[in-house]
Amino acid sequence: MGQTARATGYFLFALYALFAIAGAVSQKTGMKLPLRISEVGEFLLFGAATVLFVTGVIQSEKAERKLSFLEKLDENAERYAMLVFYVFVCIAIVQEVLRRFVLNYSSAWAQETAQYAFIFLGYIGAASAIRERAHIRFDIMLNRVSPRLQGYLYILAEVCTLIFACIAVYWSMHTIQQLIHFDGKTPVLRVNKAWFEAAVPIGFGLVVFRCVQSIRRDLKDIHAGRPVYAGKAMFDA
Numbered sequence: 001m002g003q004t005a006r007a008t009g010y011f012l013f014a015l016y017a018l019f020a021i022a023g024a025v026s027q028k029t030g031m032k033l034p035l036r037i038s039e040v041g042e043f044l045l046f047g048a049a050t051v052l053f054v055t056g057v058i059q060s061e062k063a064e065r066k067l068s069f070l071e072k073l074d075e076n077a078e079r080y081a082m083l084v085f086y087v088f089v090c091i092a093i094v095q096e097v098l099r100r101f102v103l104n105y106s107s108a109w110a111q112e113t114a115q116y117a118f119i120f121l122g123y124i125g126a127a128s129a130i131r132e133r134a135h136i137r138f139d140i141m142l143n144r145v146s147p148r149l150q151g152y153l154y155i156l157a158e159v160c161t162l163i164f165a166c167i168a169v170y171w172s173m174h175t176i177q178q179l180i181h182f183d184g185k186t187p188v189l190r191v192n193k194a195w196f197e198a199a200v201p202i203g204f205g206l207v208v209f210r211c212v213q214s215i216r217r218d219l220k221d222i223h224a225g226r227p228v229y230a231g232k233a234m235f236d237a
Helices: 002-029 039-059 069-103 109-132 147-182 199-224
Strands: none
Touching: 002 039, 002 069, 039 069, 039 109, 069 109, 109 199, 147 199
16 A cells, blocks of 8 residues: 555656656747646645655554554654655755756746745644654753652643643634635735645644643643653753
8 A cells, every 4th residue: 555655656756747847848949738737736746746655655664553543643643744744845845956957947836835835844843842742941940840840840831832822823713814805815826825824723723732632641640640751852861
């Protein structure tokens, strides 16, 4: 299954490259092509290739333990989404450089979509960092208090983050509503900006979900007398 998805992704990437080369030849020679795709079509073809390629890579991974679908989603949802956006950004930028300097036939969609994909990557990454407790923090005081008090301080931090995330979701949804109402479009793809600005409420919505999970996990650990999950240190002693 994983090999099939990856092979299909490779095929779509090759098809996209063929269209790009044909477009460059057509521009230089004035020859009319029997079939051309728009900027939106190029983006959709490239995006589908990226999703299928990443899906193949994910399905080829060997799991350490058997998990149900919901358990896999809970454990890896942000990781999978980040992988798609990261691969999209990297390949989109590389292919755009090749198109400009090798074919002298650049696309208009790559810069715009890579920019928005990077925004999605950042906001979803924030939620992943909440789950793994990987955000930068000053733990000098935390290391000087008892494990139980340390757990309550972690919970306090999660509650503050939760409140901020809820406010961010509320106001970002107001922005989305305005974009839908006034039909604000992107300069190149001419689609509503709400599709891309949705990165903010989606990202902070995931932050809210992960904060609730973390608080629940910490309360269980405190009740059981265990040290709370502290995450990985940036610099190990």
